[in-house]
Amino acid sequence: xxxxxxxxxxxxxxxxxxxxxxxxxxxxxxxxxxxxxxxxxxxxxxxxxxxxxxxxxxxxxxxxxxxxxxxxxxxxxxxxxxxxxxxxxxxxxxxxxxxxxxxxxxxxxxxxxxxxxxxxxxxxxxxxxxxxxxxxxxxxxxxxxxxxxxxxxxxxxxxxxxxxxxxxxxxxxxxxx
Numbered sequence: 001x002x003x004x005x006x007x008x009x010x011x012x013x014x015x016x017x018x019x020x021x022x023x024x025x026x027x028x029x030x031x032x033x034x035x036x037x038x039x040x041x042x043x044x045x046x047x048x049x050x051x052x053x054x055x056x057x058x059x060x061x062x063x064x065x066x067x068x069x070x071x072x073x074x075x076x077x078x079x080x081x082x083x084x085x086x087x088x089x090x091x092x093x094x095x096x097x098x099x100x101x102x103x104x105x106x107x108x109x110x111x112x113x114x115x116x117x118x119x120x121x122x123x124x125x126x127x128x129x130x131x132x133x134x135x136x137x138x139x140x141x142x143x144x145x146x147x148x149x150x151x152x153x154x155x156x157x158x159x160x161x162x163x164x165x166x167x168x169x170x171x172x173x174x175x176x177x
């Protein structure tokens with residue numbers, strides 16, 4: 001029988017994060033500036049294509065971030081919204097949800113652009129796999145087709161489950177560790 005959502009998240013809570021990282025609950029409005037910058041980083045390529053003034057882009061991104069955050073809160077009852085810190089500095093966010101028994105969804109894992117390429121995202125994904133394995137939880141995430149992070153996911157063992165439009169659902173089977 002698959003573990004229930006609350007038990008899966010409790011198992012993750014009990015597993016210490018990778019060394020040098022601290023995960024803490026997102027605190028709004030205190031973390032808003034960092035989270036907006038992180039969100040803008042993730043949309044920089046598409047924003048560069050728009051002929052809008054910078055002020056309009058910032059307003060658009062703030063509205064989109066707010067809508068995304070509200071949607072995540074509405075859709076995922078059993079969840080953890082963490083700010084990822086390293087040596088006291090915010091470096092990313094990790095949003096994890098348990099939408100149903102046996103499945104943990106990585107809703108969002110973002111590392112700020114200036115900290116990417118250091119293996120931190122991979123360290124966090126390996127930690128999640130270690131935490132989820134003993135309770136038999138499958139990890140899953142959506143990735144946009146063409147996203148370079150997909151190579152990392154596949155190296156870690158994530159496999160294609162389904163395609164919906166421009167996004168693919170990837171999953172990682174539980175490992176008993």
